[in-house]
Amino acid sequence: MTNPAEPSPPLRVLIVDDQQLVRSGFRMILESEPDIEVTGEAATGAEAITMTAAGRPDVVLMDVQMPDLDGLSATRQILASEPTDLDPPKVVMVTTFDREDYLFEALRAGASGFLLKNAGPEDLIASVRAVARGDALLSPEVTRRVLARFTAPTPALGTFRPPALTDREHEVLVLLARGATNTEIAAQLYLGETTVKTHVSRILHKLELRDRAQAVVFAYEHGVVAPGA
Incomplete structure (x- = not known):
């Protein structure tokens, strides 16, 4: 037993x-x-x-x-x-x-x-x-409010692409940095939510980030996304 x-x-x-x-x-x-x-x-x-x-x-x-x-x-x-x-x-x-x-x-x-x-x-x-x-x-509402001091309402695509990420992972990171939820990312990229969660986990692992909040900061500090109209 x-x-x-x-x-x-x-x-x-x-x-x-x-x-x-x-x-x-x-x-x-x-x-x-x-x-x-x-x-x-x-x-x-x-x-x-x-x-x-x-x-x-x-x-x-x-x-x-x-x-x-x-x-x-x-x-x-x-x-x-x-x-x-x-x-x-x-x-x-x-x-x-x-x-x-x-x-x-x-x-x-x-x-x-x-x-x-x-x-x-x-x-x-x-x-x-x-x-x-x-x-x-870090809810999307909080993400948008915090970053509103530094960016326009819709951040533009930046010039930096983390070489460790695949094309799809880069797309997910951009949307994540704009405050999108997993559900919203899934809808925009025509993916399942479980797939999005997997992509987010891989992004964090590859970029050596602890969580979603750090991923948002990384994206802005490294130019993955940038202030834009």
Whole structure:
């Protein structure tokens, strides 16, 4: 008789916010789930760095604006200081979108996505699980809003083509950078959604990118797509 598979360890989450009410609310929601464990709460970016190193969370919910050290600087330091032999935590920026100038820089710093502070309990739980399994928490709406500061409404095709990508993978990367969902990419390229997901995975692997958010940044920084009419 085979032994039943051992249950997976719970997802470890660090909550970082300078407002006690926000931290307590997030903790109450997350700890209602048997597969999620809150490892601690930090009120400043500096505390977040220390507690991340000590507690090794899988996911860090990081407020953007905090005293002492803001969330953007803390994210940079957390991800830059991770040992190469360990998987870095996934950082989700928690924002009200009142500082859009932070958002693109947060992607460049390595954040896996964004979560609105007024998100519902189900969205918070789903977001933690999504980034923990490697998905970028970057909806098309957020992609378009973040990149609107740097581009025209419809980015034009750039001049750079990553040599490692096939023609189809290049097409998928261009559409991804324009904020298209897998469903939208599938419709535009007449592909199945499963095929699109496979292409996205191959793009990330070939370009050595962690997730969809980094792929968007890569496309703009390297000229795969460019501001255009």
